[in-house]
Amino acid sequence: MTDKLRQPAEEQYRAELAALAAGDDGRKPAGWALSPRSVVAYLMGGTAPDGSPVSPKFVGDRRLIETAVATLATDRALLLLGVPGTAKSWVSEHLAAAIAGDSTLVVQCTAGTDENQIRYGWNYARLLAHGPSREALVPTPLMRAMETGKLCRLEELSRMGSDVQDTLITVLSEKMMPIPELNTSVYAERGFNIIATANNRDKGVNELSSALKRRFNVVVLPLPDSAAEEVAIIVKRVGEMAANLDLPAPRNVADEVARVVSIFRELRSGSTEDGKIALKTPSGGLSTAEAIGVMVGGISEAVFFNDGLLTPDTLASNMIGAVIKDPVQDRAVLGEYLETVLKKRRGFEGYYASLTDRI
Numbered sequence: 001m002t003d004k005l006r007q008p009a010e011e012q013y014r015a016e017l018a019a020l021a022a023g024d025d026g027r028k029p030a031g032w033a034l035s036p037r038s039v040v041a042y043l044m045g046g047t048a049p050d051g052s053p054v055s056p057k058f059v060g061d062r063r064l065i066e067t068a069v070a071t072l073a074t075d076r077a078l079l080l081l082g083v084p085g086t087a088k089s090w091v092s093e094h095l096a097a098a099i100a101g102d103s104t105l106v107v108q109c110t111a112g113t114d115e116n117q118i119r120y121g122w123n124y125a126r127l128l129a130h131g132p133s134r135e136a137l138v139p140t141p142l143m144r145a146m147e148t149g150k151l152c153r154l155e156e157l158s159r160m161g162s163d164v165q166d167t168l169i170t171v172l173s174e175k176m177m178p179i180p181e182l183n184t185s186v187y188a189e190r191g192f193n194i195i196a197t198a199n200n201r202d203k204g205v206n207e208l209s210s211a212l213k214r215r216f217n218v219v220v221l222p223l224p225d226s227a228a229e230e231v232a233i234i235v236k237r238v239g240e241m242a243a244n245l246d247l248p249a250p251r252n253v254a255d256e257v258a259r260v261v262s263i264f265r266e267l268r269s270g271s272t273e274d275g276k277i278a279l280k281t282p283s284g285g286l287s288t289a290e291a292i293g294v295m296v297g298g299i300s301e302a303v304f305f306n307d308g309l310l311t312p313d314t315l316a317s318n319m320i321g322a323v324i325k326d327p328v329q330d331r332a333v334l335g336e337y338l339e340t341v342l343k344k345r346r347g348f349e350g351y352y353a354s355l356t357d358r359i
Contacts, residue, residue, distance in 0.1 A: 006244065008104055009057075009097035016042065016054050017098065023049025029073045031149040031191015032099050036069045039098040043069075043091070057094045058087065059233045064219055065091075071217040072099060072151070077172050077194040079157070079216035085287020086221040087233075088197035092153050095195060100150040105141040107152065113160040115167050118142060119177060132181040142194075143177060149189030154196040158205045165212055168194070172215040223288065227273075230261050230288055238295045245296070247303050250310035257295055259348060260315065264291050267323065267333070272341055279337055282323050282330040294318040312350030319351075320358050331359055 010017065017034070020042055026035030034042065041048075043065045045056030058065060071078045072095065080088040096103035107118065116122075120143050126136035145152035157165065171177055175188040196216065199205065208216075224230035234257045242249045264286040266272050270279050284290070298315035306314050324330040334355070342352045 009093045010101055010103055013042075013055075013057075013094075013097070016048065016052070017101070019048035019050055019052045020054065020098075029191070031189065032073075033101045034098050036066075036073055039069050039095070040065050042098045043094055056236075058091055059229060059236075060221070060224065064221065067217075068095060068219045069099075071219070072193050072195070075175065075193075077196065077216045079218045080195065080197045080221055081218050082199060082221035083223065083287065084199050084285050085289035086223055087288070088199070088221055089155055091221065092155070092195045092197055096151040096153055100191065102150050103153065105145045105150055105152045107141050107154050109154055109156045109158075109160040111159060111161065113164055115164055116140075118164060118167050120179065134182065137179070137182070142171065143186055145194075146171070146175075146177060146186050146188040146192050149191030151192070152194050154194060156198060157196040158198040158200065158208060160206065162206050162209055165206065166209055169211055169215065172212075223268075227258070227261055227265055230265070230291070231258050233288055234261065234291050234295060237292050238299070241292070241296050242299055245300070247296075247299050248308065249299060250302060250308060252310055253295070253299070256298070256310055256312075256315060257291070259312075259351060260291055260294055260319065263319070263337075263342070263348075263351065264322075266341065267337060277341060279341070280333045282325065282333045284323065284325040284330070286322060290322045294322050297321075312354045316351070316354035316358055319355065324359070335359055 020034055020038045024035050024038045026037045028035045032039075040062070041054060043056075043058045044062055046054050048054055068078055068080070068091070080092055082088050093103045096105070107113070117140060120140055121138040122132075123136050123138055126133070130136065139147070142152045142154075144150075154168075171188075172194065175192065177186045179185060198208070224233060231254070235254050238253060238257065239249055262273065266279060267282055268286045270281045271277060272279065294315060297318035298310060301314040301317075302308055302310040320334070323334050338352055338356055338359075342348050342355070345352075
């Protein structure tokens with residue numbers, strides 16, 4: 001156990017990274033801690049050369065991870081694209097941890113992000129006292145990554161304005177950052193690259209310029225193909241999060257995850273699993289990440305208020321919070337689904353009753 005609520009990937013999985021590095025005789029790009037094959041093994045899971053197990057960090061198409069890793073081994077940046085909840089940030093963090101041994105060089109892009117948060121800022125006390133100097137300059141995570149030859153992660157790239165996005169073009173194409181105030185530039189060390197994440201579903205997203213798009217290789221992370229795959233992802237992550245929060249996981253977690261996933265996938269797709277009934281879809285995405293949140297919230301409620309018993313009743317409030325984003329539209333969508341589908345489905349009686357009571 002640790003006092004940190006959440007450790008960065010390179011600390012949490014230090015033993016696995018060390019085991020892979022100890023037996024890694026593959027070719028490594030300059031500045032990389034592991035060879036590309038070992039990076040993929042770390043993400044996809046398997047066995048280290050010394051026989052110790054390596055847990056999977058990504059459940060899905062191995063070729064997507066291989067493409068992402070191969071891209072980062074070149075001088076081209078990587079853009080992980082997908083709808084919300086497709087593990088873009090999770091994959092980004094673990095790629096940085098395995099390749100550079102440091103996943104903490106992060107810029108969280110928002111509508112308020114300006115050039116100073118992307119390029120560099122100034123210590124204004126020093127600036128006013130002594131004028132522009134290297135000592136007065138405050139490096140951003142991007143600049144520190146360039147100077148140390150590591151990876152910089154840009155989270156939700158499309159949330160910041162297009163004019164600010166384009167400040168990256170020189171860095172991506174020339175691998176240098178001009179500092180005109182000092183009549184100098186910062187040139188990237190070998191090993192430097194950028195991993196950006198973006199989605200095109202949320203409101204307020206800014207389209208990337210064609211010039212910026214050309215400088216990224218795009219890897220699209222899809223939602224899980226099958227219910228079984230999605231259940232496996234959620235069970236694994238819920239188990240890890242519950243252990244980190246010191247919440248004993250009830251024995252029936254997997255069974256309840258399967259039921260929650262079934263409900264979410266039908267509402268998300270707009271039809272029942274057998275395709276016989278068309279459904280209205282809610283305004284939210286009902287992603288895998290949201291299902292994980294529902295389960296962790298339900299486990300917490302079960303542990304503290306229901307003698308550790310995970311039931312539809314302990315999950316219902318969290319499910320409603322995930323489904324109903326628009327109080328009018330989504331409430332009607334959920335109500336119709338309950339009456340036309342869940343009311344008649346065996347094994348879901350508890351969910352029908354608990355959800356109906358709360359909407």
